[in-house]
Amino acid sequence: MKNINTFFSKQLFILAVFCFQITATFAQTREIAGRVIDQISMEGISGVLIVTEDQSSQTITNEEGYFVLNVQMDGEILHFSHINYQSQQQKANDTMSVKMALANIELDEILVFKKPLHEVFGTAFQNALKISEKGDLYKTYVRQFNVVNEDKINVADGLVHFYVNKPSKTPLTDLIENRAFMNAGERDEENSETETILMTLGDDFRDILKVGRAIAVITDALQNTDMYECTVRRKVDNDNTKIIVEFGPKEGLKKWKYFQGYIVFNDEQTKVLEYKYQLADKYKDNTKVINLLIVKAQAHDIGGYAVFTDNIEGYHLFYKTSYIDMSIFRKKKGNFRLKSQVEVVVDELVKNVEAPKQKQYKGNLFTQKSNYQTKFWKNRNIRPLSSKEEQILKQLEEKK
Structure with a gap:
């Protein structure tokens, strides 16, 4: 009997190992x-x-x-x-x-609606604006680049958890790990103004998941038919049907802040799947110098891009980036060109989570002390760095 029990124990152990290996x-x-x-x-x-x-x-x-x-x-x-x-x-x-x-765009079906486009796609816009619900936990990876005069770079990234308590309010943020590399703006009296500008430019990263500003740009273009031209087409590709709205400013407009781009909807016209916008090419030469608090600035480009997903986790934002390219004019300390880009990828959406009671992080990632312990920036489904960005980051890491 003992030998039989031993035999079956061994067989069960082998079976368990086999099942574990399969799993x-x-x-x-x-x-x-x-x-x-x-x-x-x-x-x-x-x-x-x-x-x-x-x-x-x-x-x-x-x-x-x-x-x-x-x-x-x-x-x-x-x-x-x-x-x-x-x-x-x-x-x-x-x-x-x-x-x-x-x-072959000529094969796409051109759509014409009796109602204004911003009303036709109103439900989709509202769904995009309400992607967050109370109890949502967004586990994300956030990255920011500030490039000054093409040769001085500030880079920061980190794992950030966003706890949504009230969708209309700023979420609670938990900065799990982060790092920052800086060589633009030295900490001395002569460059303190430049450093202040670099530190404060860009959105509070607690608001990075919000898409309201971009949706406002797009709905404004769809609504103002006196200034914008829009084309709506249905694209059928591999049994996947999408509706694409492309927009751009008309000729002969006098102002400068006009946008061009596109927005993609599902065929039911109930969800935004993707959008992209930027300053219109034909009006970039007309951009004006505007007065900021302590300097003057001239925008060369402003834009954003986002991708939404609709799967077992629900409808939510997957990837979002916003950027600005501008010249900063200072009376005594010279001028410089700044390109700033912030992007976020949602690693996971967890529903019905109670937000912890803790101190919120605010500002941007450059204002946070580095605390990274692991290579959290590796193995993420995010846009890979360009070869130039990789070279810059490598130099900063070696300097660090």
Whole structure:
């Protein structure tokens, strides 16, 4: 009897190990990297959305077309989409090279509505503005770049948890880990003004998930038909139907702050899936110098881009970036050019979480003391840094 019990114990142990290995294999993920290029020009395509078939993981390409994505070990079918290109699917592998063909826009259905566009898509705009509910916990990765005169850089990033207590109020933020590298604005009397500007520019990162400003820009363009031209088309690609609204200012306008861009809706017109906007190319030369508190400034570009997701976690923001390119004019201490970009990726959305009672972090990541312990900036489904940004960050890390 003892030998029989020993035999069965061993068999159960082997079976348990086997089941564990199977479970681990299916749960394990691996990182793949690749590049998406135009099949004619062979140049990288920026802003390509890459989604796994089960929609559990997604990312976007950077300005050079590169991407990084975590997928299941057993291989996944990846969906590649861009409003100007034909969508396609490919099986994931370690180093992917994806060629995309331009979409034939003439085949898209042009849509004409009797009601104003801002009313047609009113429900979608409201849903985008109400992506956060009480009890939501957004686990995110936030990154900010400030570039001065193309050679001095401030870089900061971190893991930030956003606890939503009241959707209309600023969320409670928990800064899990963060780091900051700075070489723009030395801590002395001569450059203290520059440092103050660099520290204060950019939104309070507690508000980084809010999309109200961008939605206001887009709805204003859709509503002001005297100033803007809009085209609405339905794009059917691989059984996936989207409605794309492209907008831009008309000719002959006298002001300078006009925007161009697009917004993508689902076919039911109830949800915003993606948007992008920037200062209109034809009016960038007309930008005016404006008075700020202690300096004068002239904007060369202002813009934003966002991607929303709708999966088992619910409808929420996945990726958002905002940027500004401006010249700063100072009477005695010289002028400088500043480019600032802030971006966030949502790693996970957890529902029905009670916000902890603790001190809130405020300002931007440059005002927070570095406390990073792990390489939290690795293995994230976020836009990879461009080669120039990678070089800059490497130099800052070595200096640190």
